[in-house]
Amino acid sequence: MGNSKSSAMSKEILEDLKLHTKFSENELSQWYENFQKTCPSGRINPEEFEAIYARFFPDSDAKIYAQHVFRSFDTNDDGTLDFKEYIIALHMTSGGKTQRKLEWAFSLFDVDKNGYITKSEVGEICQAIFKLIPKEDQEKLPADENTPEKRAEKLWSYFNKKDNERLAEGEFIQGVLENENALRLIQYEPMK
Template identity: 35%
Template sequence: LSTIRHQPEGLDQLQLLTKFSKKELQSLYRGFKNECPSGLVDEETFKLIYAQFFPQGDATMYAHFLFNAFDIDRNGAIRFEDFVVGLSILLRGTVHEKLSWAFNLYDINKDGYITKEEMLAIMKSIYDMMGRYTYPILRDDAPVEHVEKFFQKMDKNQDGVVTIEEFLETCQKVRSLLSLVCC
């Protein structure tokens, strides 16, 4: 990616796609270009940057899942546009937009369903990222318990998968779930 240069869409277009002002977009772009001079972020670079925020744990797997959620066109790189659109949703989106984004994160294989295996992979990656020295100390079976509670609440028809409809409906009804599933 270092030989490829990417110029973002015009700021006016990005303002329409996001909830950021022109000044905010300019500032975000300067930071993005500082970390990624080519204008693209590959997964390894993303992992290195993300790991800096969680020095006490191993953020590798969670960063992988997060990278895939931002890499909309699945080309192995995140463009500035992809990054700010996702960031806009996470920071300033409606509850529905944030939940849809979170569902996309949890639906690892992008088949339209969250399975227990996918949810467990995400939960384990979050626990790994937080590190062993959290307080209170986390039990080894905590990720499995989290997934079981999630599926008890979410999987309305008990078919072993959670659809976007089940996810959105349950999260919007049960506000306490928002903190469990949404950023």
């Protein structure tokens, strides 16, 4: 009788999320309740996701980056995120294990979802990341990464690839793990 509430999260999803995220059952239940209030349909569309991201980056233009993040987490390509995809996205972007975060970062950079990253895809994501950085922080960046193009060029150089070559997931992860500057360049951490 207690399980007949349609607004309750299924035990299967709850157990799966407890297993694959750092969130407790209580946290997941609270997230689910808020998700249901915000998205009564049980799905988040790209515009709603962009609005959520905009709240995290009030001094920046987060729209393009949010679109890429949305694409990378819409694992079934249906144009929406269900609760499970949403929680996995939160977990991955807020503190998942390094290996899993890098797997996600690869999917973020793999814009066309063909299993490889090209230099132009690196440029596209670096453009989006750069828009997250407030103008006053952009001015404090080192000279070799103070534009999206320079940032992309510097990041691409860590992978020892020619401009027309492709980068596989394992090469991406290894290249980032071997160079903390690459790790810093694939994300935006607000300056303290």
